[in-house]
Amino acid sequence: MSDTHAETVAYVRETMLPQAAPPVSEVGAVKWLRENLFSGVLNTILTLVGIAVVIWLAQAALPWFLHGVWKANSLPECRQIIAERWGEGAHGACWAVIRERWNQFLFGFYPSELYWRPVLALVLLFVALAPILFSQLPRKLIRGSALYPAVAYILLWGGSLWVPLMAMAGFVVGWAGAALGRRTGLPLVAPLAAVLLPILWWLFAAGPVADQLDRLFPLWVREVRSDAFGGFVLSITIGVAAISLSLPLGIVLALGRRSDMLLVKALSVGFIEFIRGVPLITLLFTASLLLNYFLPPGTNFDIILRVIIMVTLFAAAYIAEVIRGGLAALPRGQYEAADSLGLDYWKSMRLIVLPQALKISIPGIVSTFIGLFKDTTLVIFVGLLDPLKGITDAVRASIEWKGIYWEPFMFVGAIFFIFNFGMSRYSMYLEGKLKRDHR
Amino acid sequence: MATATGAPKASFRLSMLLYDTRYRSMTIQVVVLLLFMAGVAWLVDNTIRNLETLGKDFSYGFLWNRAGYDINQTLVQYSNDSTHARAMLVGLLNTLLVAFMSCAAATVLGLIIGVLRLSPNWIIGRLTTVYVEVFRNIPVLLWILVAYAIFTEVMPPPNAFRGDTPTASMILFDSVALTNRYTAVPDPLFSRSLGNIDLGLFLVSVDLLAIIVVITGSILANRAILARATRVQNATGIRPVTWWKSLAVLVLPLLLLLVALGFHVERPQLRGFNFTGGINVSNSLMALWLGLTLYTTAFIAEIVRAGIASVSHGQTEAAFALGLRPGHTMRLVILPQALRVIVPPLISQYLNITKNSSLAIAVGYMDLRGTLGGITLNQTGRELEAVLLMMLIYLAISLVISGVMNLYNNSVKLKER
Numbered sequence: 011m012s013d014t015h016a017e018t019v020a021y022v023r024e025t026m027l028p029q030a031a032p033p034v035s036e037v038g039a040v041k042w043l044r045e046n047l048f049s050g051v052l053n054t055i056l057t058l059v060g061i062a063v064v065i066w067l068a069q070a071a072l073p074w075f076l077h078g079v080w081k082a083n084s085l086p087e088c089r090q091i092i093a094e095r096w097g098e099g100a101h102g103a104c105w106a107v108i109r110e111r112w113n114q115f116l117f118g119f120y121p122s123e124l125y126w127r128p129v130l131a132l133v134l135l136f137v138a139l140a141p142i143l144f145s146q147l148p149r150k151l152i153r154g155s156a157l158y159p160a161v162a163y164i165l166l167w168g169g170s171l172w173v174p175l176m177a178m179a180g181f182v183v184g185w186a187g188a189a190l191g192r193r194t195g196l197p198l199v200a201p202l203a204a205v206l207l208p209i210l211w212w213l214f215a216a217g218p219v220a221d222q223l224d225r226l227f228p229l230w231v232r233e234v235r236s237d238a239f240g241g242f243v244l245s246i247t248i249g250v251a252a253i254s255l256s257l258p259l260g261i262v263l264a265l266g267r268r269s270d271m272l273l274v275k276a277l278s279v280g281f282i283e284f285i286r287g288v289p290l291i292t293l294l295f296t297a298s299l300l301l302n303y304f305l306p307p308g309t310n311f312d313i314i315l316r317v318i319i320m321v322t323l324f325a326a327a328y329i330a331e332v333i334r335g336g337l338a339a340l341p342r343g344q345y346e347a348a349d350s351l352g353l354d355y356w357k358s359m360r361l362i363v364l365p366q367a368l369k370i371s372i373p374g375i376v377s378t379f380i381g382l383f384k385d386t387t388l389v390i391f392v393g394l395l396d397p398l399k400g401i402t403d404a405v406r407a408s409i410e411w412k413g414i415y416w417e418p419f420m421f422v423g424a425i426f427f428i429f430n431f432g433m434s435r436y437s438m439y440l441e442g443k444l445k446r447d448h449r
Numbered sequence: 450m451a452t453a454t455g456a457p458k459a460s461f462r463l464s465m466l467l468y469d470t471r472y473r474s475m476t477i478q479v480v481v482l483l484l485f486m487a488g489v490a491w492l493v494d495n496t497i498r499n500l501e502t503l504g505k506d507f508s509y510g511f512l513w514n515r516a517g518y519d520i521n522q523t524l525v526q527y528s529n530d531s532t533h534a535r536a537m538l539v540g541l542l543n544t545l546l547v548a549f550m551s552c553a554a555a556t557v558l559g560l561i562i563g564v565l566r567l568s569p570n571w572i573i574g575r576l577t578t579v580y581v582e583v584f585r586n587i588p589v590l591l592w593i594l595v596a597y598a599i600f601t602e603v604m605p606p607p608n609a610f611r612g613d614t615p616t617a618s619m620i621l622f623d624s625v626a627l628t629n630r631y632t633a634v635p636d637p638l639f640s641r642s643l644g645n646i647d648l649g650l651f652l653v654s655v656d657l658l659a660i661i662v663v664i665t666g667s668i669l670a671n672r673a674i675l676a677r678a679t680r681v682q683n684a685t686g687i688r689p690v691t692w693w694k695s696l697a698v699l700v701l702p703l704l705l706l707l708v709a710l711g712f713h714v715e716r717p718q719l720r721g722f723n724f725t726g727g728i729n730v731s732n733s734l735m736a737l738w739l740g741l742t743l744y745t746t747a748f749i750a751e752i753v754r755a756g757i758a759s760v761s762h763g764q765t766e767a768a769f770a771l772g773l774r775p776g777h778t779m780r781l782v783i784l785p786q787a788l789r790v791i792v793p794p795l796i797s798q799y800l801n802i803t804k805n806s807s808l809a810i811a812v813g814y815m816d817l818r819g820t821l822g823g824i825t826l827n828q829t830g831r832e833l834e835a836v837l838l839m840m841l842i843y844l845a846i847s848l849v850i851s852g853v854m855n856l857y858n859n860s861v862k863l864k865e866r
Binding site: 045046047049053056057059060061063064270271272273274277284286287288289290291292295296299300302303304305306307380384385387388390391398399415416419422423426427430431434 | 474477478481482485492495496498499500502565568569570571572573576582583585586587588589590591594595598602800804805807808810811818822832833836839840843844847848
C-alpha cells in the first residue's frame with residue numbers, strides 16, 4: 011500500500027535551487043530612489059520641486075562662488091579682474107576683502123603686535139574647558155581651570171598683574187575664612203565668614219593691596235583699552251563671560267522660583283518675568299545710559315564689563331526658566347527620597363535634584379547659550395564694534411571696499427554658524443552620554 | 450520603672466531662629482527683605498543725587514512737547530508738529546505692525562517647513578534641514594541686514610521700470626513693484642466709503658469696522674448652522690448636507706458688502722520718477738519683516754516638527770482602526786495632541802519676534818525703539834524717563850501676548866483630572 015502511495019507523487023525535487031537575485035526594484039540605487047524619492051505622486055512632485063530649488067540655487071550662486079577673486083586691493087580691482095577673466099557682465103565674489111581685513115573681523119582694533127594674546131586666551135579657554143566638557147580627563151585638572159578667568163583677563167586687557175590676582179584672592183580669603191570659622195567650633199561662623207569676608211575684601215582691601223603690591227613689585231603687561239576691542243574677540247569675550255556667569259545665577263533663580271519662601275519666590279518671579287519681557291536692546295541701553303544714574307556719583311566703569319553684566323542677567327532669566335522646567339519634570343519621588351534620607355535642602359539639591367534636573371535641561375540650556383552668543387552682535391547699538399555690523403560698516407567705510415556686502419556677511423555668518431553648530435552638536439553628544447534610561 | 454516624660458516645653462529661644470526649620474525660613478525672608486529694601490533705597494538715592502547733580506528732574510512732561518521730526522512710515526496721522534507722545538504711539542503701532550506681520554508669515558512658513566521636514570522624501574528632508582540649521586545658528590541681525598542689502602542693493606531703482614523697454618518689470622500680475630527705495634503694492638480702496646470715525650487718538654475706518662462686523666456675523670451664523678446639523682445628526686443619525694449653506698453664509702454677505710462699498714484695488718503706476726496710486730511700503734519695513742520671518746520660521750519649523758513627532762504612530766493606527774478618515778484623523782486625533790506640545794514654545798517665539806523687532810534700529814525702521822528710545826530720547830535728553838517708559842511698554846506688550854496665548858493654550862492643553 012505504502013509503495014503505491016509513494017508512486018503517486020509525480021516529481022520530488024532533490025536538490026536546493028540556487029538563490030535568485032532579488033528583483034531590480036528591490037535592490038541598490040533603484041530601491042533607494044523608489045523608497046526615498048518616488049514613492050507616490052505627492053513624493054514625486056516634492057522631489058521635482060526640490061531638484062528645481064537646488065538647480066535654481068546652484069545656478070544663482072555657483073558662478074558667483076567660482077568666479078571668486080582672492081588677490082586684489084579694492085572692490086573695483088576685483089570687478090576688473092572678474093570682467094577680464096570671465097567676460098563683461100560676469101558676477102563674482104570678492105574674497106580679497108576677507109584676505110585684506112580678516113584681522114579686523116577677528117580682532118577689531120586690537121594692536122596687531124599683540125594678536126597672540128587673544129589667540130592664546132582662546133586656546134587656553136579650550137584647555138580650561140576640556141576637563142569640564144569631557145569626563146575622560148582627570149578630574150583634578152578642574153582646579154587649574156579655576157585660574158582661567160584671571161589669566162584671560164591679563165591676556166585680554168593687560169595692565170597690572172596684581173589686579174586680577176587680588177580679585178581671585180577674594181575666593182582664597184573666603185575659603186580661609188570658612189576653614190578658620192569651622193575651627194572655632196561656633197555655629198554659623200564658617201558660612202558667614204565664607205560670604206562676608208570676600209565681599210569685604212573686594213570692597214575695601216583688594217584695590218589698595220593691589221596698588222601697594224604694584225608699587226613694591228611692579229608686574230605689568232602692556233595694557234589694551236576696551237575701545238580697542240572689536241570683532242570676534244569682543245563677541246567671544248562677552249559670550250564666554252556671560253555664559254559662564256549666567257549658569258550659576260540661573261540655577262539660583264530657578265531654585266528661588268520654586269522656593270517655599272513667599273518673598274524669595276516673589277522676587278525671583280518678578281526678576282525673571284521683567285527680564286524676559288523686555289528686549290535685550292533696552293537692557294543694553296540701561297547699561298550704557300542709565301547706570302550713570304543708578305550708581306553712586308562719580309562711578310564710571312568699563313563699558314564691556316557693563317554689557318557683560320547685562321547680558322548675564324538677561325541670559326540668567328532664560329536659563330532659570332529652562333532649569334525650572336527640568337526641576338518640574340523631575341518625579342516628585344526624587345525630592346521625597348532626598349528628604350527621607352535626611353538630607354538638608356542644599357545637600358538634597360546638590361546631590362539628588364540638580365544633577366538630574368540639569369541633565370534634563372541640557373538642550374534648553376545650550377540653546378539659550380547659542381541665543382546669547384548670537385545676541386552679542388547687539389552690542390553695536392551701544393557703540394561697541396561687533397563683527398557683524400560694527401566691523402562690516404567700518405570696512406565698508408573705507409574707499410577701497412565701498413559697496414561690498416555679501417562677502418563680509420558670509421564670512422561672519424560662517425564663523426557664527428561654526429561656533430553655534432558646534433555647541434548644538436556638543437549638547438547632543440552630552441545628552442547621549444548622560445542618558446540613563448532604557449536604550 | 451521608667452516613666453515617659455511629657456513633651457519638652459515649647460519655649461522659644463533665639464537660636465531657634467536659625468536652627469529650627471519652622472522659623473529659619475522666616476529669618477531668611479526677613480534678611481532678604483532687608484537686603485532688597487536696602488538695595489532699592491541705594492539705587493533710588495543714587496538716582497536722586499545724580500539727577501540733582503545734573504540739574505534734571507524726573508517728569509514725563511516732555512511727552513506733550515512738539516516732536517519736530519518726521520517718520521517715514523506711519524499707520525496714523527502724524528507730522529513733525531505732533532507731540533512726542535504721538536510719535537511714541539506711531540512707534541508702538543509700527544512695532545506691533547511688523548511683529549504681527551512676522552508672526553503670521555513665520556507661522557505659515559514654519560508650519561509648511563516643519564511638516565516637510567518630516568517627509569520621507571530625501572531631497573526635501575535635507576533641504577529643509579539645511580534651511581533650519583543655517584537660519585537658527587546665525588544671528589537674526591545678519592538676516593535683517595542681508596534682507597535690507599537685498600532690497601537696497603539688488604532691486605532696481607524706480608526709473609528702471611520706465612520707457613518702452615524697461616530693464617525691470619513688476620511682479621505678481623503687474624501689481625507689485627520691488628524698487629531699491631520702496632516696495633509699491635496695490636492699495637485697497639472703497640469708492641463709496643462710509644468715512645472715518647475720529648476716536649481722538651486716531652481715525653478708524655468705518656468700512657473696516659463694517660467688514661469685521663460682517664465677517665464675525667458670518668462666522669457666528671455658520672457655527673449655528675453646524676450646531677443645528679449636529680443636533681439633527683444626534684436625533685436622527687443622518688447629518689444634513691451643510692457645505693453649500695456654510696459657503697453661502699461665509700462668502701455672500703462679505704461679497705455684497707464689498708460691492709456696496711465699491712471695493713476696488715488701485716495698482717501702483719509709474720508717474721514721473723516714482724510709483725503713485727498704490728501704497729509705497731518702505732524697504733526698512735520689508736527688510737525687517739523678511740529677516741524676522743526667515744529667522745523665526747526656522748524655530749517654528751522645529752517646534753512643529755517636534756510637536757507632530759511627539760504624537761506616537763499608534764494614535765494614527767488607532768484612529769484608522771476606529772474607521773476615521775485621514776482628514777478626521779488629523780483634525781480630531783493628531784492635531785489636538787500635537788498642539789498641546791506646539792503652543793507653549795510657539796508663544797515664546799511670538800514674544801521673541803516682538804522683542805527682536807526692536808532691531809528695527811539697524812535698518813532705520815521707526816518702531817518704539819526708534820521713536821521713543823531713539824530720536825525723542827536724544828532730542829530731549831530724558832534717558833531715564835524714556836528708557837523706563839520703553840521697558841514698561843515692551844513689558845506690557847509681552848504680558849498681553851503671553852496672556853492671550855495662554856488663554857488659547859488652556860483650550861488646547863491636556864485636560865487632566
